[in-house]
Amino acid sequence: MTLREIADRLGCQILAGARRGDRRVTGGFCGDLLSNVLAAARPGDLWLTIQHHVNVVGVAQVAGLAGILLVEGVEPAESVIAKAEELDVAVLRSSQSAFELAGRLHRTLFAELR
Amino acid sequence: MQKPTDVGSNAAFLAVHLIDAGDVEFGGAASAKIKGDLRRLGIVEALARRAGIIAFEGEMNLILYSSHGGRITVCVDRGAIEITVEDDGPGIEDIDLALTPGYSTAPDWATDLGFGAGMGLNNMQKNADGFEIHSHIGSGTRIVCWIARGEHDAA
Amino acid sequence: MEFQEVARLVEGEVLVPPPDGGLPIDRAYAADLLSDVLALTEESTTLITGQISPQVMRVAEILSVIAVIFVRGKHPPGPLVESAARLGIPVVVTKKTMFETCGLMYQNGVRPCRNRPMLVRTPPSSPST
Numbered sequence: 510m511t512l513r514e515i516a517d518r519l520g521c522q523i524l525a526g527a528r529r530g531d532r533r534v535t536g537g538f539c540g541d542l543l544s545n546v547l548a549a550a551r552p553g554d555l556w557l558t559i560q561h562h563v564n565v566v567g568v569a570q571v572a573g574l575a576g577i578l579l580v581e582g583v584e585p586a587e588s589v590i591a592k593a594e595e596l597d598v599a600v601l602r603s604s605q606s607a608f609e610l611a612g613r614l615h616r617t618l619f620a621e622l623r
Numbered sequence: 624m625q626k627p628t629d630v631g632s633n634a635a636f637l638a639v640h641l642i643d644a645g646d647v648e649f650g651g652a653a654s655a656k657i658k659g660d661l662r663r664l665g666i667v668e669a670l671a672r673r674a675g676i677i678a679f680e681g682e683m684n685l686i687l688y689s690s691h692g693g694r695i696t697v698c699v700d701r702g703a704i705e706i707t708v709e710d711d712g713p714g715i716e717d718i719d720l721a722l723t724p725g726y727s728t729a730p731d732w733a734t735d736l737g738f739g740a741g742m743g744l745n746n747m748q749k750n751a752d753g754f755e756i757h758s759h760i761g762s763g764t765r766i767v768c769w770i771a772r773g774e775h776d777a778a
Numbered sequence: 779m780e781f782q783e784v785a786r787l788v789e790g791e792v793l794v795p796p797p798d799g800g801l802p803i804d805r806a807y808a809a810d811l812l813s814d815v816l817a818l819t820e821e822s823t824t825l826i827t828g829q830i831s832p833q834v835m836r837v838a839e840i841l842s843v844i845a846v847i848f849v850r851g852k853h854p855p856g857p858l859v860e861s862a863a864r865l866g867i868p869v870v871v872t873k874k875t876m877f878e879t880c881g882l883m884y885q886n887g888v889r890p891c892r893n894r895p896m897l898v899r900t901p902p903s904s905p906s907t
Binding site for chain 3: 536537538539540541542545549554557559560581605606607608609611612613614615616619620
Binding site for chain 2: 840
């Protein structure tokens with residue numbers, strides 16, 4: 510599925526990187542500890558996190574993630590959006606919790622394939 | 624709501640917890656005890672939880688940011704639960720900045736432990752009915768929170 | 779779901795078992811950052827986390843969390859497990875990721891906590907001197 514399809518399906522806003530909407534999402538990763546994300550997230554994962562400071566953009570790019578999905582309605586600063594556009598990183602946002610979004614994303618990506 | 628006055632004169636309960644700076648291993652232990660003590664006094668779960676959260680955020684701030692540690696004072700009277708978190712250094716340079724959600728001066732090691740999301744003071748405000756913060760560079764910080772008790776409390 | 783069902787579902791190792799009568803798991807919350815967990819407003823939640831610092835159990839106690847699932851194969855240290863046992867909070871460790879753990883539990887009917895708005899109470903107008 511593409512980022513755009515996922516954003517539609519989950520009802521997320523796209524805050525940055527809209528032109529990356531055709532990027533394929535192959536999995537999901539939940540986590541707020543940056544060192545852990547770098548160690549364990551896989552390329553193509555959509556990263557669900559509440560962390561919304563500028564470092565998350567660099568992490569997403571370095572790890573080759575499909576994008577960042579900010580949870581619990583957190584609002585990143587303008588500088589974070591700007592950085593994301595600059596590094597070509599997609600940033601989505603939802604008011605729902607990580608648990609719920611992970612549940613719905615998991616179902617969308619895997620359960621519906623059956 | 625107004626800050627309770629004369630809290631000391633008809634206090635049902637008073638406790639002071641001393642917190643050491645840098646004592647991350649034990650961080651949160653005093654707050655868990657504070658919550659437990661309040662429940663044993665008969666304070667309802669919802670209020671005791673809020674007090675525990677306030678104490679926890681205060682306790683972690685003392686551990687992570689104070690020069691020499693500090694103390695948490697819990698005072699309960701018929702009208703309110705009052706929690707004071709204070710230390711004698713280093714003080715907060717810009718209080719408004721410190722109160723901005725997400726603003727944090729936590730070192731990386733603290734962030735990796737799950738602290739330093741910059742929500743501590745805001746969590747205290749969110750759980751308190753009244754909140755005051757006083758701080759001066761070089762002389763320390765004092766935060767006072769209070770929670771109004773309702774008619775349904777036992778104690 | 780029942781606690782033991784959840785443990786089986788995530789192929790987890792039970793470090794602190796539930797009480798004899800079992801433990802229903804209805805709602806869950808996933809987070810690594812303790813400040814985030816502290817913003818939880820509901821009781822009787824199961825916490826899913828990769829954070830194994832000693833504070834996790836103290837926070838669980840303050841928030842009346844009913845069970846904790848450690849993900850990513852993060853084995854909590856002995857003292858943490860002892861606190862959990864003392865507090866009567868069942869603990870499971872799973873090698874699965876947080877994403878997969880949430881996904882499986884959600885598919886099996888465990889619901890999220892009610893979203894809490896980012897409420898910041900306006901402090902009373904006492905000036906900070």
